[in-house]
Amino acid sequence: MIEASGIRARPPVVARFLEAIGDPSDRLLLAAFFLSVFSLDYLPQVFAATGSFPTTEFIGFAAIAIVLQRLGADRLLRRWDYIALFVASAVLLHPWRHTGGLALTGVGLLFCLRKDRRLAALGQLSLALAVLDIWGQMELTAIEAKLVPIEAWLAYIPLSLLDSFALLGNSIFHPDGREVSVEGSCSAFRNMLAVALLWLSFMKIRNLEYSLRSLGALAAGLVMVVLVNTLRIDLCAWSAENFQYWHEGPGVGVLSMTMLVLALAIFYVGLAGADDRSAP
Amino acid sequence: MTAARSLLLAWIVTGIAIGAYLRVAASGEAPRTPPRLDFLERADLVAKSLGPFKVERKDADDRFGFWLRSPQCDEAIVVSGDYVEHAPSEQTIAAHFPAAAWRTLYVHDGRASQDFPRLSAYLRLVARRFAAQLTRAPLSVSDLAFFTFHTPAHCLLEADSAVAASQALLDLSGVRSE
Numbered sequence: 001m002i003e004a005s006g007i008r009a010r011p012p013v014v015a016r017f018l019e020a021i022g023d024p025s026d027r028l029l030l031a032a033f034f035l036s037v038f039s040l041d042y043l044p045q046v047f048a049a050t051g052s053f054p055t056t057e058f059i060g061f062a063a064i065a066i067v068l069q070r071l072g073a074d075r076l077l078r079r080w081d082y083i084a085l086f087v088a089s090a091v092l093l094h095p096w097r098h099t100g101g102l103a104l105t106g107v108g109l110l111f112c113l114r115k116d117r118r119l120a121a122l123g124q125l126s127l128a129l130a131v132l133d134i135w136g137q138m139e140l141t142a143i144e145a146k147l148v149p150i151e152a153w154l155a156y157i158p159l160s161l162l163d164s165f166a167l168l169g170n171s172i173f174h175p176d177g178r179e180v181s182v183e184g185s186c187s188a189f190r191n192m193l194a195v196a197l198l199w200l201s202f203m204k205i206r207n208l209e210y211s212l213r214s215l216g217a218l219a220a221g222l223v224m225v226v227l228v229n230t231l232r233i234d235l236c237a238w239s240a241e242n243f244q245y246w247h248e249g250p251g252v253g254v255l256s257m258t259m260l261v262l263a264l265a266i267f268y269v270g271l272a273g274a275d276d277r278s279a280p
Numbered sequence: 281m282t283a284a285r286s287l288l289l290a291w292i293v294t295g296i297a298i299g300a301y302l303r304v305a306a307s308g309e310a311p312r313t314p315p316r317l318d319f320l321e322r323a324d325l326v327a328k329s330l331g332p333f334k335v336e337r338k339d340a341d342d343r344f345g346f347w348l349r350s351p352q353c354d355e356a357i358v359v360s361g362d363y364v365e366h367a368p369s370e371q372t373i374a375a376h377f378p379a380a381a382w383r384t385l386y387v388h389d390g391r392a393s394q395d396f397p398r399l400s401a402y403l404r405l406v407a408r409r410f411a412a413q414l415t416r417a418p419l420s421v422s423d424l425a426f427f428t429f430h431t432p433a434h435c436l437l438e439a440d441s442a443v444a445a446s447q448a449l450l451d452l453s454g455v456r457s458e
Contacts, residue, residue: 023282024289032292040299082288089288089295095306096413141402145369169371181372 027071030122033085033107034064040092041100041133052253055260056194056201060129063201067121070207076116084110101133121204128197136193144184152182154226155233165237172237180237188229195221195263202267217270221263228259306416315421317361319452320345331444333357344376344430348445353435359445360428364388364401367426377430385437387446388426392439401426422450 020028038061045054077085088103104126111123131139140147152170159165159172166173170182199218208214232255235246245251319325325335325346333348336356344360358377362368377384386396389404408423427446431437 021286021289024285029285029289029292032289032296036292036296036299039296040303044303082284086288086291089292093295093299093302094414095299095303096410138402138406141365142399145371145398148369149371168375170369171372171375181368183366183368185366 025071025073026075026077027068027073029077029082029085030071031065031068033089034061034068034122036089036092037100037103041097052256056197057129057132059201060125060132060197063204064122064125066205067118067125070118076114076119081110098134101130101135104130104133105135124200125197125204128200132190132193132197136190140184140187140189143189144187147189148182148184148187151187151226151230151233154230155182155237158230159234159237172233174237174239178240180233180243182233186229186233188226191225191229191259192222195225195259198260198263199267202271206271208271213273214271217267220270221266224262224266225259228255228262231255315419315424317363317421317425319449320361322452325452329448330359331446331448332441333359333445345449350437350441352441353432353437355432355435357432357435357437358430359449360430361425361449362428363424364405364426365424367396367398367401370396373428381433383431383433383435383437385429385431385439385442386426387429387442389422390443390447392442396426396428420450425450 024032042054042057042061045057084106088106091099091103091106093099108123108126108128108130111119112127114120114123148170152172153167156165156167156172160167164175172180172182174180196218199214199221202208203210203214232246232251235251236243246255321338323338326337328335330346330348333350336347336349338346339358339360344358346359347356348359349356373384384394386393388397388401405423408419411417412419412423427442427449429437429442429445
């Protein structure tokens with residue numbers, strides 16, 4: 001026979017819920033904030049008629065979720081952090097598509113240099129997402145005039161070996177006179193940012209230290225993006241039919257998927273032997 | 281501090297609900313298509329005045345806007361319009377209008393310059409777009425576009441004339457040809 005008073009019953013879900021919201025942990029507050037950014041700014045992209053599925057960004061948020069799990073019940077936030085989260089959440093109310101990027105920028109700048117590795121990881125992931133969302137396009141515009149001719153030149157090299165193509169600035173001329181101009185939107189730059197976010201997500205998911213090996217994996221991923229994008233430009237320049245397929249048709253999805261799979265493979269293999277941190 | 285944390289959590293959760301509601305409400309608005317530079321394709325402007333210039337003809341392959349005539353130059357001046365976000369590179373422009381034979385003048389935001397201020401124009405566009413999003417006001421063509429004037433090297437194009445012609449082009453935005 002068991003004495004009823006001797007049994008410590010597990011608190012019901014409702015009681016735990018009330019307890020959690022009565023004195024929310026830092027992890028709960030941060031989780032709610034990142035959930036609001038995700039649900040208001042990123043989730044709707046899945047249902048948008050235009051634009052591609054934000055796979056890389058979703059992996060970034062998965063990394064944030066895993067880092068949040070490591071926070072446990074620790075109290076790490078300062079008074080200013082609460083105010084910043086309050087303001088960032090207010091910014092998110094506005095229906096502009098990129099308010100999430102602004103909110104993540106603020107929170108990212110606040111956390112990215114913190115001594116606590118978990119908060120620093122959240123800050124770095126936030127900044128990487130914000131760069132991919134807003135600031136990367138500005139960076140591209142700043143360097144586009146110099147960068148795009150280099151990418152056109154890279155694409156021209158193999159073509160010049162195969163046929164009498166010509167290069168003028170960022171335009172590649174087919175022997176039959178057809179011209180393909182490499183514009184900023186054709187640049188590998190955005191995909192390089194996406195791959196960098198993917199790498200950072202891998203690093204934070206596996207709780208790895210930055211090392212020469214991990215930086216080498218990042219460099220390999222970036223080189224891969226440039227090579228695949230160069231191949232894409234070459235395919236577009238080769239013939240009008242190819243341009244239609246690789247620039248306007250299903251080829252766009254094929255190359256995006258190829259890039260993603262290759263990046264995942266490079267980071268999986270490249271970071272495979274790296275040691276995890278012993279600290280949280 | 282416990283109360284402040286609870287308040288913050290309540291604010292974030294409420295923010296999700298309000299933000300979702302505002303996004304659904306915004307999605308119900310009529311789509312605001314950004315203004316376009318389609319007035320550069322209007323054939324009915326040929327022989328009409330554009331600021332101090334007269335439109336001589338449309339560009340043959342619609343790559344550039346108009347070929348213009350002015351009293352100061354014995355050859356045609358080419359004007360084209362482009363979006364700040366997709367501005368052609370200097371190399372592309374030089375490929376079509378080599379510096380040895382042509383002078384190039386850019387007009388953006390009512391100012392003329394010999395080099396296109398790519399970054400500042402883009403930052404201005406971002407700021408305008410941000411303000412437009414906050415106020416839910418539409419953007420204008422002048423926020424999105426800039427004009428490029430290509431003049432034969434031996435002709436001098438006054439900045440004021442280019443600015444006036446650009447303004448005349450901007451005034452055409454939203455005016456449909458019959």
